[in-house]
Amino acid sequence: xxxxxxxxxxxxxxxxxxxxxxxxxxxxxxxxxxxxxxxxxxxxxxxxxxxxxxxxxxxxxxxxxxxxxxxxxxxxxxxxxxxxxxxxxxxxxxxxxxxxxxxxxxxxxxxxxxxxxxxxxxxxxxxxxxxxxxxxxxxxxxxxxxxxxxxxxxxxxxxxxxxxxxxxxxxxxxxxxxxxxxxxxxxxxxxxxxxxxxxxxxxxxxxxxxxxxxxxxxxxx
Ligand SMILES: [Zn+2]
Ligand SMILES: [Zn+2]
Numbered sequence: 001x002x003x004x005x006x007x008x009x010x011x012x013x014x015x016x017x018x019x020x021x022x023x024x025x026x027x028x029x030x031x032x033x034x035x036x037x038x039x040x041x042x043x044x045x046x047x048x049x050x051x052x053x054x055x056x057x058x059x060x061x062x063x064x065x066x067x068x069x070x071x072x073x074x075x076x077x078x079x080x081x082x083x084x085x086x087x088x089x090x091x092x093x094x095x096x097x098x099x100x101x102x103x104x105x106x107x108x109x110x111x112x113x114x115x116x117x118x119x120x121x122x123x124x125x126x127x128x129x130x131x132x133x134x135x136x137x138x139x140x141x142x143x144x145x146x147x148x149x150x151x152x153x154x155x156x157x158x159x160x161x162x163x164x165x166x167x168x169x170x171x172x173x174x175x176x177x178x179x180x181x182x183x184x185x186x187x188x189x190x191x192x193x194x195x196x197x198x199x200x201x202x203x204x205x206x207x208x209x210x211x212x213x214x215x216x217x218x219x220x221x
Pocket of ligand 2 (some may be wrong): 057059109
């Protein structure tokens with residue numbers, strides 16, 4: 001059954017119709033999680049145990065630094081480093097294992113991935129059951145390529161044959177339109193460097209390289 005805590009943000013993201021809706025959900029979840037660990041849940045023991053154990057990936061450490069909450073971050077880092085120091089009593093092999101594990105894990109990535117899994121679950125439920133949501137999917141402007149690929153892959157096993165057909169039809173139409181507009185924009189962009197266009201005006205294509213890179217990499221970061 002669908003859960004409102006997931007269907008509301010899904011509908012909101014698909015209502016925006018600008019940029020990739022999955023990136024938009026991801027950003028919202030990421031912001032909530034960062035606010036929580038640097039705010040209300042910062043002192044909660046079980047969260048502290050998890051942040052100590054998992055640490056953060058470079059991207060999320062960067063975002064925590066940029067969040068501007070120096071004391072909560074410092075307190076979290078203090079208990080993280082104390083726990084990491086305990087490893088120094090272990091053998092070199094055990095240290096290597098422990099430090100490799102913590103370098104490869106991230107508390108925020110893990111939390112967000114769990115939420116995103118439920119987001120996908122509810123998204124496919126909405127598509128199968130809710131006509132209004134189908135229309136929203138049909139009216140999307142674009143998806144970043146990583147999320148486009150992810151949605152196509154998951155849809156195969158999560159939607160019934162007829163729904164899968166409709167879903168992929170809407171998605172591929174959106175993405176085809178978007179990629180060909182990017183392709184046209186980048187061509188127009190390069191033409192501006194032709195001496196014959198020295199006096200031409202820059203149009204909407206002036207940020208085509210940025211938009212293409214965002215689309216290829218997802219909008220996160
Ligand atoms: Zn995306
Ligand atoms: Zn992370």
